[in-house]
Amino acid sequence: MxxxxxxxxxxxxxxxxxxxxxxxxxxxxxxxGAWNDGSxxxxxxxxxSQDFHCFAPDLLGFGESENPNIHHSIDLQVExxxxxxxxxxxxxxxxxxxxxxxxxxxxxxxxxxEQVYGVVLVAPEGIGIEGQEKYWQKMRRLVNYPPxxxxxxxxxxxxxxxxxxxxxxxxxxxxxxxxxxxxxxCHLLFKRRTSEIEAExxxxxxxxxxxxxxxxxxxxDTPNALARSQNYAQLTPKVELKIIAHAENDLPESxxxxxxxxxxxxxxxxx
Numbered sequence: 001m002x003x004x005x006x007x008x009x010x011x012x013x014x015x016x017x018x019x020x021x022x023x024x025x026x027x028x029x030x031x032x033g034a035w036n037d038g039s040x041x042x043x044x045x046x047x048x049s050q051d052f053h054c055f056a057p058d059l060l061g062f063g064e065s066e067n068p069n070i071h072h073s074i075d076l077q078v079e080x081x082x083x084x085x086x087x088x089x090x091x092x093x094x095x096x097x098x099x100x101x102x103x104x105x106x107x108x109x110x111x112x113x114e115q116v117y118g119v120v121l122v123a124p125e126g127i128g129i130e131g132q133e134k135y136w137q138k139m140r141r142l143v144n145y146p147p148x149x150x151x152x153x154x155x156x157x158x159x160x161x162x163x164x165x166x167x168x169x170x171x172x173x174x175x176x177x178x179x180x181x182x183x184x185x186c187h188l189l190f191k192r193r194t195s196e197i198e199a200e201x202x203x204x205x206x207x208x209x210x211x212x213x214x215x216x217x218x219x220x221d222t223p224n225a226l227a228r229s230q231n232y233a234q235l236t237p238k239v240e241l242k243i244i245a246h247a248e249n250d251l252p253e254s255x256x257x258x259x260x261x262x263x264x265x266x267x268x269x270x271x
Contacts, residue, residue, distance in 0.1 A: 003046045010087055014080045015066035019057035023049035026267065027093040029081070030056040031101025033252070034125065034185035035178060037063030040098070040252045047260035052094075052267065057084060059101070061184030072184050073192075074126070074200040077104045078111055085115060094267055098122040098252050100185060106202055106232075109211050118212040118270045120263050121232060122251050125189065127203045129227045136190040136197070142176050143186055150176070206235040213239040214266045216259060218247030225249060 006021045020038050022045050030041040038056035045054040058065040060080045061072055070076070081104065085093060094117050097105030102124025109116045150173065179186055190197070213236050217229035233241035242262060247255045 003049050005042070005045075009064075010084075012080060012083045012087065014070070014076060014083070015060050015068040017057055017060065017066070017080065017084060018064035019055055019084075020045070021053075021055050022046070023051070023053045025051070025053055026271070027053045027055065027090045028263070028267070029085075029090075029093050029095050029105075030054060031081075031095065031097040031105050032056065032059065032062070033099030033101055033123075034189055035099075035182050039063070041096075043256035044252055044260045044263070047257060048264060051264060055088075057081075059104070059184075062182070067184065072187055073196070074103060074107050074188065077188075078108045081108055082112060082115075091115065092117055094118050094120070096120040096122070096263060097124060100125050100188060102126065103200075103202070106206070106209075106213075107200070109209060110202070110205055113209070113211055116211050118214070118266065120214045120216065120266055121229075122216045122259065123218060123221055123225050123229060123249060124215070124232060125228065126201060127206075127228050127231050127235075128198070128201050129224055129231060131224075133194065135224065136194065139179070139186070139190040142172060143179050143191070145176060203231065203235055206232065207237065209236055210238065212266075212270055214262065215239060215241045216251060216262055217241065217243050218249060218251050218255075219243045219245040220248045222249065 003022055008021060009016055009018050032038050032040050037058045041056040045056060048054055059077055061067040092115050095105040095108060102121040103126025105119050106121060106126060109119050215229050215232055217226060229241060233239050244251060244255055244258055251259055
């Protein structure tokens with residue numbers, strides 16, 4: 001029998017928020033990654049719905065939630081989450097966040113620790129690593145390519161194949177196409193002023209966290225993702241880092257069963 005999900009919408013002060021919901025009892029909030037929406041957690045939530053009350057909102061500006069014409073920030077997402085919990089009368093929850101959702105989850109735990117039992121971060125963003133500024137610059141250039149340049153690169157495909165550049169150019173154009181589908185993620189991760197992004201990074205505040213954390217990280221993910229998870233683990237007091245050796249950067253989808261088991265065990269240990 002298929003798990004019956006409940007879809008809901010609620011107008012919050014920041015904008016209309018959409019979420020998926022399943023299960024009962026202990027509330028667990030799932031925050032999706034930068035290049036996704038709340039649907040990425042469906043398989044994990046199905047596995048956990050017999051034990052927990054699972055919620056997966058589309059973050060403001062993503063999926064079926066509203067994209068208001070305002071200046072987006074991590075703190076705005078945190079405040080939207082805080083109001084979401086207030087509206088649903090959820091006094092204390094577990095947070096699970098992937099990528100950008102991990103950054104928001106950790107930021108929420110720092111600002112509202114009394115509302116959080118524990119946090120599971122899956123390949124989280126939100127912490128400085130070596131070469132961060134160089135990466136931001138590369139991503140900015142990629143999404144800001146004029147359409148004429150993109151068209152020209154495609155027209156020159158026969159020449160780029162001869163020169164051995166075709167594979168790299170094709171990968172960059174494919175990445176650009178994906179990035180442009182998620183403008184708010186691009187804005188939050190690398191298109192804002194560097195000073196604004198750095199002010200919301202967490203490495204200088206993680207020592208303040210007294211809530212238990214679990215970090216799940218794919219062993220075959222990018223070096224940058226591995227470095228971020230390792231930095232989180234080094235700087236957070238009550239933390240366990242688990243490397244899922246065979247997994248890449250899409251843990252909630254490709255390794256939903258493993259992720260669900262680790263979330264269940266983490267929550268049961270803390271109860």
